[in-house]
Amino acid sequence: MTTIINLDNYLLLNTDNLTSIKIDIDISQEALDIFLSKRFPNLTTLICCDVKWLSSLPELPVLTKLECNRCPILRSISVLPNLTKLRCSYCTGLTEIPVLPRLTFLDCSGCIRLTYIPELPNLKTLSCNNCDGLTSISRLPNLNNLYCDRCEHLTIITKLPGLTYLDCNWCTRLLEISELPVLNSLNCIKCNGLSQLQVFPNLTELNCGECDGLTSIPRLPNLNMLHCSGCVGLTSMPDLPKLTALACCRCVRLVSLPILPNINMLFCDECSGLTNIPSLPNLHRLDCTGCSMLESIPVLPHLEYIKYSTGIVTPHTIPLRFLKSIDTETLTKALQYNPNNINSVFSCNAISSDTLNNTLDTLLYTLLEYLEYADSDTTSRLEELCYKNNISFPILVKPASRQIKN
Secondary structure (H helix, E strand, O other), X not given: OOEEEOOOOOOOOOHXXXXXXXXXXXXXXXXXXXXXXXXXXXXXXXXXXXXXXXXXXOOOOOOOEEEXXXXXXXXXXXXXXXXOEEEOOOOOXXXXXXXXXXXXXXXXXXXXXXXXXXXXXXXXXXXXXXXXXOOEEOOOOOOOEEEOOOOXXXXXXXXXXXXXXXXXXXOOOOOXXXXXXXXXXXXXXXXXXOOOOOXXXXXXXXXXXXXXXXXXXXXOOOOOEEEOOOOOOOOOOOOOOOOXXXXXXXXXXXXXXXXXXXXXXXXXXXXXXXOOXXXXXXXXXXXXXXXXXXXXXXXXXXXXXXXXXXXXXXXXXXXXXXXXXXXXXXXXXXXXXXXXXXXXXXXXXXXXXXXXXXXHHHHXXXXXXXXXXXXXXXXHHHHHHHHHOOOOOOOOOOOHHHOOOO
């Protein structure tokens, strides 16, 4: 149970029995000095956030958890040999973190006067977002998670052999992220100083959007998700055999994509230099709006959603069910391009039974020319239309060798 310390009780409390206390934000400097001059032999948790007069802390030999966020005149924290968790975010006067041998969690975000993080051998998680004075982060051998967004003077991240998760978004002067052998997830949005990335063999998620200086993505054998939208210097993409989702919007210098056998989502809108999309057998979702150089789309047998620019992509290369409008010429070319399109005709928003009834002399006869590729449901519906309109329905034995399989 946490005891709340305020002006009414600070002189009456028996500090020998306290294990967890929270100092009220309205306590005066005088009251704070008197209270902190006492001894706390059993105190393990101290919460003293938003205490504007707090400038120092007493020796607390068994303290394991300290929260002192937003204490503006706190200059330093004493050595606390048993401390495992420290939150001191936005202590704008804090100039250093002491060596704390048992510390596993540190949040010092917004401590703008901090210039370095000391060697903390057991630290697992570090959050130092908005620490403008930091220039490097290293010497943390057991660190697993690092959050250092918007550290504007950070230039290098190195010597973190156990790191699995890294957020370093908007570190605009970051020049290098050294080898991180077990890294799983990397977010480095708007790190304009980065010109290349290391090969991270265990990386599964990469978000490097709007890194203007980045010209290539390394081959990352285990990458599942890649977000590189807005990387205007990116000219090529490597083979990424395990990639399932790719967002490369506004990569204006990107000309082509490799074959990505496992990808199911591709968002490449506004890639004005992209000239082709390869065959992607497992693709389910595609957005290629604004790809002004893209003329055609390959057969994508499992596509469930597509967004494209009318007048840019040749209509007959769009799966029939996604067409926004249809005419005889487009239908003919679509069936020539992929005869299996006949099985999408009744799910196409641009084609309805009324459309077929009104254009039987064109659309319906075109469809009947490709009857051998129709499945049983499509065949039945076409036969019904012919019957209603007194059109002879052809009797056809389909040659098995001419069937196209999705």
